[in-house]
Amino acid sequence: MYRRIIGIAVLLSCILIFSLPIMAVGAxxxxxxxxxxxxxxxxxxxxxxxxxxxxxxxxxxxxxxxxxxxxxxxxxxxxxxxxxxxxxxxxxxxxxxxxxxxxxxxxxxxxxxxxxxxxxxxxxxxxxxxxxxxxxxxxxxxxxxxxxxxxxxxxxxxxxxxxxxxxxxxxxxxxxxxxxxxxxxxxxxxxxIMPSWLLATIFVAGLIGAVIILKKRRVVC
Ligand SMILES: [Ca+2]
Ligand SMILES: [Ca+2]
Ligand SMILES: [Ca+2]
Structure with a gap:
């Protein structure tokens, strides 16, 4: 399960990195x-x-x-x-x-x-x-x-x-x-443009969601 969580974290990090140029542009x-x-x-x-x-x-x-x-x-x-x-x-x-x-x-x-x-x-x-x-x-x-x-x-x-x-x-x-x-x-x-705090919230929410889903799957198995 931890490998999957790490994989999802890497994926979300990649999405965040691609968003950095947008975030870097100020108001x-x-x-x-x-x-x-x-x-x-x-x-x-x-x-x-x-x-x-x-x-x-x-x-x-x-x-x-x-x-x-x-x-x-x-x-x-x-x-x-x-x-x-x-x-x-x-x-x-x-x-x-x-x-x-x-x-x-x-x-x-x-x-x-x-x-x-x-x-x-x-x-x-x-x-x-x-x-x-x-x-x-x-x-x-x-x-x-x-x-x-x-x-x-x-x-x-x-x-x-x-x-x-x-x-x-x-x-x-x-x-x-x-x-x-x-x-x-x-x-x-x-x-x-989506603000940086919202992107960070989406990242954390996505990670928590992935953990919950993977834990549920493990219980079912
Ligand atoms: Ca001109
Ligand atoms: Ca100006
Ligand atoms: Ca028109």
Missing amino acids: IVVDGNFNDWVGQPSLADPVDGGFIAIDDITRFGWATNPNEERLYFMIERKTYLLHKLWPAHFILYIDGNDNGNYGDKHDYYIDIEYKPLLGSVDVDVYDRKGKPVASYIQNGGQIAGVDKVEFSVPMTDLGIIPPSQTIRMYVVGVESHDRVPNGGDIQWSPIP
Whole structure:
């Protein structure tokens, strides 16, 4: 029996080890610090526009936090001369029912404007007809080094019910018309990542369950 228990413990340990990269990624905080985006999914995009294309996107990232029904996003733009004077303005289109159509009742768009001189990010959610749904002002911009902006939106404001709902999305720079991805869209099932304490609980519960089952089998034999 002990060999079987050890075997199950090894199996559960392997599952835990494979989960470590996920666990190692910390929670996203909308604070203008971008270290929290290391290891999160993102899509790089080349510099496409000229000097006046002030919202040429170079990277787009997306994430969720454990036990939080919010979507987190990060947009990086090309850094320009005197960039503090230039607001970064983007539109993020959400296909809420994953049907490739962005114009039905499940679909939304998010207007994001980072104002470097004020240090604030205006985030406005609209339905597909342009009717305002929600509006927030967040502090998620960075103008030192590479220009980036981070922001979050409650899933409820986008009609998203986790964990089974898959969405599609793409983001556009308003002035440059730079689109990421260049063609098609990003498909995403925004499931809040399982926290480390829950994984550890599952590991212990699995081990106890295995011991109980094996002991019962031994009694029957
Ligand atoms: Ca942050
Ligand atoms: Ca680009
Ligand atoms: Ca749709």
